[in-house]
Amino acid sequence: MCSFSKNILIFVSLVLFSSSLNFTKEQKKKEEPKKASVFPKLNQVVLNSKSEKKKEEGKPKQVVSEKKTRKRIKGEIVEKQEELFSFSIAGRKFAQGELLFLKIKPLPKILDKLGNFTINWEGQEIPFSQKEGYILTFLPISPEFSKSYGVLELTEKRLFTKNDSKKYEIPVQKTYFATSKVSHLTMDKQYTSDELSEETKAFIKECSDAKAKAFQSKSDLQVESDFEYPVHNPILNSPFYKRRIYNKEKGRPHGGSDFKGGIGDPIYAINDGTVILARPMYYEGNFTVIDHGLELYSLYMHQSEILVKTGDKVKKGDLIGRIGSTGMSTGPHLHLGLRVLGTMIDPLSVVQTDLIEGRNKISRK
Numbered sequence: 173m174c175s176f177s178k179n180i181l182i183f184v185s186l187v188l189f190s191s192s193l194n195f196t197k198e199q200k201k202k203e204e205p206k207k208a209s210v211f212p213k214l215n216q217v218v219l220n221s222k223s224e225k226k227k228e229e230g231k232p233k234q235v236v237s238e239k240k241t242r243k244r245i246k247g248e249i250v251e252k253q254e255e256l257f258s259f260s261i262a263g264r265k266f267a268q269g270e271l272l273f274l275k276i277k278p279l280p281k282i283l284d285k286l287g288n289f290t291i292n293w294e295g296q297e298i299p300f301s302q303k304e305g306y307i308l309t310f311l312p313i314s315p316e317f318s319k320s321y322g323v324l325e326l327t328e329k330r331l332f333t334k335n336d337s338k339k340y341e342i343p344v345q346k347t348y349f350a351t352s353k354v355s356h357l358t359m360d361k362q363y364t365s366d367e368l369s370e371e372t373k374a375f376i377k378e379c380s381d382a383k384a385k386a387f388q389s390k391s392d393l394q395v396e397s398d399f400e401y402p403v404h405n406p407i408l409n410s411p412f413y414k415r416r417i418y419n420k421e422k423g424r425p426h427g428g429s430d431f432k433g434g435i436g437d438p439i440y441a442i443n444d445g446t447v448i449l450a451r452p453m454y455y456e457g458n459f460t461v462i463d464h465g466l467e468l469y470s471l472y473m474h475q476s477e478i479l480v481k482t483g484d485k486v487k488k489g490d491l492i493g494r495i496g497s498t499g500m501s502t503g504p505h506l507h508l509g510l511r512v513l514g515t516m517i518d519p520l521s522v523v524q525t526d527l528i529e530g531r532n533k534i535s536r537k
């Protein structure tokens with residue numbers, strides 16, 4: 173069994189375990205006297221696992237011809253019904269380093285009257301899109317998130333009958349990120365020596381300025397369906413937020429997911445969007461950034477070839493480049509990054525599960 177499917181097995185059992193944990197927590201709560209909380213008015217939202225008992229068991233295994241859609245798993249969802257609206261939040265898991273997707277469904281009679289609607293996630297006002305009667309946005313959970321819940325605040329007079337706004341506690345679990353000991357580096361010397369030439373320093377500065385400028389790009393939600401893997405037959409080389417320890421010194425955590433591949437293997441856009449950066453960089457090598465809207469960007473590094481240019485509109489599954497080992501890289505692979513509202517998120521949290529479609533639907537009452 174490859175480590176990837178082992179991980180999935182571990183994950184599935186974790187999900188089952190955590191949902192049973194939640195159940196016992198709920199039971200306990202009823203028995204215990206009410207404790208004063210920091211946010212006494214917050215509404216706790218109960219986490220439900222989307223993974224139901226596998227119905228397919230016993231049936232012959234279906235072979236999926238489209239390799240990029242393999243290895244999808246059911247995630248978790250929370251749902252809440254209010255008087256004038258309902259909402260659901262879907263995620264692979266509600267944990268550090270994961271991306272959640274929020275769908276709010278106001279009653280049709282108030283939909284056109286929502287004037288000053290705002291969404292705050294952990295005290296920060298975040299952008300959202302309005303599509304087909306829904307209000308949609310992403311809720312990133314930083315890998316460094318330190319509480320057991322995040323606070324979602326919805327504000328709009330017409331949404332609530334009594335107050336202008338309401339806060340909800342969204343559960344956040346701990347993620348155990350990997351570490352590995354490395355005794356030597358196989359990196360090119362130019363990336364490990366302490367002395368950099370003035371020319372190199374200037375190039376690094378230019379690269380970092382170009383990146384900062386690109387990440388200022390703000391757009392409406394550009395995706396209509398779920399994310400897909402960027403490569404055929406995705407095999408993970410190095411997971412998100414893995415810390416390498418060189419000679420007892422902790423290195424910076426890994427900002428993305430590395431996929432196995434050979435030089436020249438195709439790289440596909442993980443979803444619809446606009447190319448906002450496509451150029452050689454010092455660390456990232458041949459680098460492409462796609463803006464998917466609402467400050468969600470996918471990052472593709474170390475390519476041998478870039479096949480798109482800044483300003484191009486791309487569709488999910490479009491060929492955008494080829495795997496390589498350019499920049500700070502020890503061998504051919506694709507480093508896929510996901511940046512959401514300035515936070516690095518595990519890209520597998522979007523390519524591995526259904527966030528946009530699937531069960532994240534709200535039943536209207």
Ligand SMILES: [Zn+2]
Nearest residue numbers: 428429430507
């Ligand atoms: Zn990487």
